[in-house]
Every structure is written in structure tokens, then in C-alpha cells.
Amino acid sequence: MTSRVTEMTWDEVDSIAQRTGVALIPAGSTERHGKHLPMKTDSATAAEVARRVGNKTGAAVFPCLDYGIMEHPAFRGVFLADATYSAVVREVCLGIQNLGFKKILFISGHGSNNSCIYRVLRELYEKQPNEQLLGMAHCMTLVNQLMPDFVEGQNLGHSDFVETSIMLAIDEKHVYPDRYAGPQRLERKLGSELKIVDVHLVGLDKGRINLFHNNAELETHGGYGNVSNASREKGENVLSVLVDFLSRLVNDMQNIQLPLSG
Numbered sequence: 001m002t003s004r005v006t007e008m009t010w011d012e013v014d015s016i017a018q019r020t021g022v023a024l025i026p027a028g029s030t031e032r033h034g035k036h037l038p039m040k041t042d043s044a045t046a047a048e049v050a051r052r053v054g055n056k057t058g059a060a061v062f063p064c065l066d067y068g069i070m071e072h073p074a075f076r077g078v079f080l081a082d083a084t085y086s087a088v089v090r091e092v093c094l095g096i097q098n099l100g101f102k103k104i105l106f107i108s109g110h111g112s113n114n115s116c117i118y119r120v121l122r123e124l125y126e127k128q129p130n131e132q133l134l135g136m137a138h139c140m141t142l143v144n145q146l147m148p149d150f151v152e153g154q155n156l157g158h159s160d161f162v163e164t165s166i167m168l169a170i171d172e173k174h175v176y177p178d179r180y181a182g183p184q185r186l187e188r189k190l191g192s193e194l195k196i197v198d199v200h201l202v203g204l205d206k207g208r209i210n211l212f213h214n215n216a217e218l219e220t221h222g223g224y225g226n227v228s229n230a231s232r233e234k235g236e237n238v239l240s241v242l243v244d245f246l247s248r249l250v251n252d253m254q255n256i257q258l259p260l261s262g
């Protein structure tokens with residue numbers, strides 16, 4: 001049986017709402033991912049994880065939000081303003097709740113969407129505390145948390161070996177690793193100890209601050225990080241870890257009785 005609500009009849013959707021009460025909403029972006037990955041990378045990741053979790057748990061999977069908030073001008077794409085995206089997230093949640101789902105989990109494949117999603121979910125929860133379960137999981141954050149040995153020592157970035165591996169597992173025919181020409185690491189030293197560790201993020205010792213800066217390499221390539229060790233097998237491994245963790249989370253959500261006790 002499909003987990004996608006768009007492939008179900010109304011009666012089937014209503015049955016899932018009554019039986020599990022859990023709705024999954026993938027959220028991604030349509031943006032540049034270097035010269036070797038498709039612009040759907042963030043959305044494809046979130047949608048595939050949601051699909052597999054839905055199939056494993058019986059939760060309902062709603063259509064992916066394919067347009068997101070801009071992360072960096074060099075990652076050219078179709079973006080929504082914060083206020084617009086907030087309105088979309090809010091209206092989608094309210095519509096899903098009107099279908100009978102009181103437990104909603106966003107599965108984010110695009111980090112720039114996260115703060116906006118979180119803010120809207122908090123606003124919705126505060127209007128009806130204890131009557132609903134609202135949450136968000138970010139795929140790349142979970143990879144770093146659940147698979148520290150997998151990412152340790154790697155030159156991570158945007159369109160890096162993690163995203164490339166995932167896309168090789170999801171849609172290999174639209175991945176072109178041999179086209180990658182971006183920098184392994186963004187290097188813009190501002191002092192003897194200060195170095196760039198991420199887009200708009202600089203590190204000194206163990207501290208991190210946000211800093212706006214010009215980076216010609218990012219504009220040229222639209223991505224950075226090591227991709228040479230990417231593989232379909234590694235992508236399947238990442239997806240398996242994410243799906244296992246999120247499936248256990250969804251099963252727990254299904255078993256929680258609402259309203260929550262004070």
C-alpha cells in the first residue's frame with residue numbers, strides 16, 4: 001500500500017488519520033547543487049526519506065515543499081521570502097490538521113528552512129498546547145549526530161560526498177560526479193588562526209560566528225566539499241540509518257495519546 005496521500009482516496013486518507021494520526025511533510029529546495037547534482041537534491045532527499053519512513057510505519061506522506069529559503073546567492077534557484085514560506089508552512093499544517101492529523105513531522109532536506117519551520121510549529125503548538133504533536137527533523141543534522149565516524153575528517157560542504165552519495169542511491173542517472181570541479185574546502189583566512197569552515201560561518205578555536213563575506217569560488221562552482229569518495233552504497237547506508245531512526249520516532253509518536261497530560 002502506498003504511503004503517499006496524493007495516491008490515496010479520501011477514505012484511505014481518513015483511515016490513516018484515525019489509525020496512526022501521523023503526517024510526514026518533506027521540505028526541500030530547488031537550487032543549484034554544484035555542477036554534478038540536480039537542483040532537486042534537497043527535495044529528493046527529504047521526499048525519499050519520508051517515503052521510506054511512511055512505508056515502514058504506515059504514516060501518511062504529504063507532497064514535498066519543493067521551494068525553500070535562500071541559503072546563499074551562489075546557490076541559485078527559486079526561493080521564497082521568509083514571510084511567504086512561513087505562510088505556506090502554516091497553511092499546509094492547518095490543512096493537514098483539518099484532515100484529522102494531530103501529529104505532524106517535517107522532514108527537512110534544506111537547512112535554511114529549519115528556523116522558519118520551527119517558528120511556525122511553535123506558534124501553532126502554543127495555540128493548542130497538549131492537543132497536538134509537531135516536530136521537525138533535519139536530515140543532514142541527523143547524519144552528523146547519528147554517523148559521526150562516517151563524516152569525521154571529511155571535507156564537508158554543499159553538494160559534498162554525503163549529498164552525492166545519497167543522490168547516487170536515489171537517482172543515479174541524474175548524478176555526474178566527474179563534473180565536480182569545486183574546492184575541497186573554502187579557504188579565506190582572516191588571520192593566523194581564523195579560517196572559513198562553512199558558508200558565512202567562521203571558526204576560531206571551538207567557537208563559531210556568522211560572517212558575511214565574498215567568495216568567488218562558491219559563485220563559480222556552486223558547491224564545495226570532497227566528493228571523490230561518494231558511492232551508491234554509502235548513500236544507501238545513510239538512508240538506512242535515517243529511516244531506521246525516524247521510523248522509531250514515528251512509532252513512538254503513534255503510541256502517544258493526546259491530549260498530553262500536564
